[in-house]
Amino acid sequence: MKTTGYLKIFPILLILIFAFNFNVFADTNISVYVDNEKIDFDVNPIIENGRTLIPLRGVFEKLGAKVDWNKNISEAVIKDKSNEIQMLLGKNKVMVNGEIKDIDVPTKMINSRTFAPLRFITENLGHDIKWDDSTNSVYITKKDNVPISQNKILTVGSKENLIALLEYNSKLYNYIWREGRAVLDNSVSMDKSEAETPAPAAGPESDSSDTNNQVEGVQEGDIIKNDGKYIYINASTGLKIIDSNPANPKIVSTVEVLENTSISEIFIVDKKLIIIGQNNMFHIMDDAVESKIMIWPPRQYDDRTNVLIYNVENIEKPKLEKEYLFDGNYLSGRTIEDKLYLVSTKYINYYNYDIYNKDADIPVPYYTDVLTNSKYEFAYDEIKYFPNYIDSRFMYTVGIDLSTEAQPDVDVYLGGSDTIYVSKDSMYAAIADYSYDYTAEQTEVFSPVYTYSTVLYKFKLHDGNIDVESQGRVPGNIINQFSMDEHEGYFRIATTTGEIWQNTSKNNVYVLNSDMQIAGKLEGLAQGERIYSTRFAGDRIYMVTFRQVDPLYVIDTSDPIKPTVMGELKIPGYSTYLHMVDENLILGFGYDTEVNQWGGTVTGGLKLTLFDVTKPDTPKEVYTDVIGKSGTYSDILYNHKALMFSLQKGLMAFPVNVMGDNYKTEFNGAYVYNVKNDGLSFNNKISHMAADYSYRDEVKRIIYINDYLYTFSDNKMQVHSIENNKKISELSIKQ
Template sequence: MKYKMHILLVLCLVIAGAVVAGGCLSADKDKDLDNVGMTSFKSEKELKNYLENSGSLNTRSVSGGSIAKTTAPSPAPEAAVSEASMDSGANYNSAGGADYSQTNVQIAGVDEADIVKTDGKVIYYTPNLYYTKNVTLHNDSKYPYYTYDTYQMTLVINAMPAETASIISKITETGGNLYLADDLLITISTDYKIHKIIAYDISDPTAPKVMWEQEYEGYYVDSRLIDDKLYFVANEYGFGVFPLMYMGRELAYSDCYYPFGPDIIRPNADITYYVTKLDVKTGDADKTIALIGSYNTILFASGDNLYMTNYYYPDTQLMYLDFIESNGSDYLPSDVMKYIKKVMGYDLSTRIKYMAVSETIGNYTAELTEDENNDFYDSFYKDYNAYSSALIIEAEKTTITKINLETFDLVSGVVPGRINDKFAMDEKDGYLRVISTVGDDYRTEESTLRSMVSILNADMETAGTLDNVAAGEYIQTTRYVGNTLYLMTYTDNDPFLLIDLSTPEKPAVLGEMQLQGTYSYIYPISDTLLVGFGYTGDWRDWRTKLSLYDVSSPENPVELDVFYFNDDEYVSVYDYHGFTWNAAKNLMVVPGSDTAYVFEIKDGKITLMKEDVHKDSYVVRSAYIGDYLYTFSSKEIHVYNMTNWQRVQVIPIDQPVYPDYGSIYPTHEDPIYPTHDEPVYA
């Protein structure tokens, strides 16, 4: 038969070059689908073999390591201080003990990097602007062009007195993500060319001084500041080279971790994450570990632990081969199955086996009559689709690796399905609470979609679960407050669920109400009041809204009030750091396009108090000190007296100046392609 000759030809072509892959189907397949997690390499040889056989690209050379931490008691390089700012610098501490805002974070006491920080006296702000330096005109006869470098700038603002607030110095060495730690300002550059963490002594904010700097490899992912330790996460595509180096130090093989699991499922594993603990006073890297993950790895940090996820999904080619090997004789003649079993017995990669088996079945069906072909596909694919759909639901897993932030010891656990984002996780009293979605796959039936609450103990073992939560609904946003999980979903019914987590072994639904629309962010303003930010209507009359909920009676949550933005007002909470809540004054500030919306939320009502418009620039942040509100865009900073809502000061921000390409005239009509990346504007 033709299929016999064809499969033999395929095997002859591929056997010589076939690679033995870790994902090959073996005779005794591992069916323990919960046997997944993260483990360290047991030997240097094991690490080398993994790196050599991973097949991933390396993105850097680490021979000799990176530039080590340096100290410098001199003023910050390229720091600029104007004469006017020097005159006002003496008043930088005049705010005294005034109440001031902190960065809006997920977990209280766990500080997150942001572009605006204040200590109640001085404000530090990195606008999303890129300034030019080293501008050079290359006057080529055919294609004249400019090249230049870019840098970000951190503005140091004397905030009080508010009426005379001004920029008193500028840090141009680095910018981006900021932290305040006593008299230190820590800046983490996110520029793709600059990979630096720099700490400045800001005891005199008119003249910041570099205390230490640390270069890092890879790309910045996230960070947290807890007490006097900075926990820093960066990543790079692929798995580096051996020996693995980070921040000038060689990592032991036992400090490098990789995901494992049974053959039939596999993790996304194409990115190396480096987790480093730095002393903020000295810049010393106390500890670094490397973990292999993927672009969709999610990070969540409590005060004691850092959690990182790995998503596992079925190997569809292996799944297909497994079905054929176990059930093929129900659909295929014995001679076809004989050849298939021979293929399965070869020491080949999964991909080669899949190609060969598919070709074999294709050639067999090509010789059938039309009716025989239809009967085959009706029976074979009906059964295979049912098998694969059930296996996908069973095999889709997310492992969660807990890293003890004190010791850097690791332990892994597993939950079914996929985790939406970091707000789906929370830690309390040593338990990790997680909500995940099961059955959200194009290859499964819509009726299988559901969510599940899992509670894991200190050893990352499952202590309790709540299944079939919001069946048929997609999770939109979640928030944990104490022992209650607030869950908002979206499909048809849009339920708002309150889930009791007080007994880890028995999580239970407390109450439910139906919503109109979808929500993207929940913010608790008290123990019994929540603000929900979202949208209502369909694509023809989509409107943004802000809702106030009373959850004092969990069995019967109530929407107290709702504010609808105008149809043409675009408001987003893509970055929750943009939210500001002033509990003392019951004021909430929400950035939306070029406007900062100020709401009073009091006595069950939402009242719009002020719309602060910035001309031709997006509002990105707000902060308050005492009775004064500061709103930030990339062009200026506005200051308002919150007792009468009068604007008392406007601080302009210098704008970048870029080369004028209109003044360059090429010798013919071909377009000019600049040799640099265009800047990103706020």
């Protein structure tokens, strides 16, 4: 009986199976026309839930789009001159020009062919589509595309959208960096070095050096500050406030920070001391979490940026007036008059969250007013993002009016920055971006090609507020903040495109208008080399590129629409930092180089070069000094704040570790030079070292107050006379 029943049921099951397969995969006899031209398919379209799905190729290419299937991350990319659509296989959320949108029928794979929804893609490419029920046909009318808006600011809106944004960008990041198709020259990297125009000379009423600031009137933070009488120094045992009396310097107070906080930078504004530190909050994991086996375990601490604002009218007893905790890592900050502006970034550890669980707990951005114990959280519809951002970070922009009790002006953006440039009125955040290369040859067999570019967010600074204004994009990557500048209403940026190891690298200058659209450009300089340093000064740009020789380019942007090369000088070596002595002299810090027996380039000692650009069409080298041998290093090479420079004082100093033969340290301390409009000369060198080398005795900074030079290491401060180089006093600051 059981066998007979099975035999009766089996034919019915076969009929149902074949019927189901027939409904999904059978010829639907759908015809598709583009501008009345019928499209032939090698695999017929299908209908699912009332939606027409078609093979990726054919129709979209007729619409002027390039189509590719990225098999590494199961993503379809449809791109034309104005639009880009990214669709992950089986996902109901897609990226259209960087914006998350919902679809009711996702892209799917059938018999090894990729099918995508016709109406959704066609309409989002900007074309008209109609269905004729009487003929079972789809008619598409091509329209002229509207360029993607560069100034569109979106909000995340929901947790589901946040998860989708993270997933798209996480998959792309892993594809580019973990699948061996990186498009970035690994020898080029952004750093947080920041400087542009010479710091203003100290006035006679306060004859003391200032931080080597990028823009006049825009103060940058550092590990040391002074107000002409007191010195504020970040020491290993806390922040020390020192009476600078050269004959009898003494510590007048110590500002202690929490044990889990390390000081990043300090600022002095009138009688306000601002300390910005990195604060780590550790979590105790419960037994349930500890016993769970995970490939990528959750982090056990949170990075937070700690901002402490003290009143130092009573220098011996600084009073804490404000304290804030902002989620993430401190990137950079500025003070303009009595306003503080800063940026922090928070990595979102995408793999810590169960993205397939709609109830997964993803922490929202927040900041805390510590003194009032108030926590401010950002809802999903308060988290902003620009289309086509690339990484999974939150970026906090913070404005604080130091003269009032008002709460900070805080905004959160999805997508972080690595480098910022700040003028008196604006802040520019640079973001490394990867974009689908529309010009590259694409086939369904190979994965898409992505290119490297720099996205720029422009913010307006006013009264302690930071308001986003516009977005721009330029090809290539930048080396640091020296790559950017604002001048007479235009924003200028220098980038490197291509790969130095493939000999395809080129160097470029782009000039953007107030809407962050490219108004002028100079492309293709020094093929096969990359930018090592740039300096902007008025209408001129000075650029150093390098591979085996050091070309210094003098570029004129007096006509911002047509930047032109005025002159060029090639010499051995290269400069990683350029400093303006005056309008006709540029000082370069870098390395001496020579070609070895195999045709490669090896570096020698630290090289100082003085360039004369009085005649910009024929720049010349008028002074060189090579310090030490291979391995010699100074922070000035990658951190402009390590340089003390004053043309008014006729003095320059910087820390240096000098190497001799076989990479043996011969000297560690500060080199001091006399500097004038017509040149420079070696003056003195100062060391804190005893007989044996000690890391904590390495000189980190040099300042001057009146006629005395102050050098600082973690352990001590020394005072020397500028007049005769005599050591006047020494103070231990490690206690």
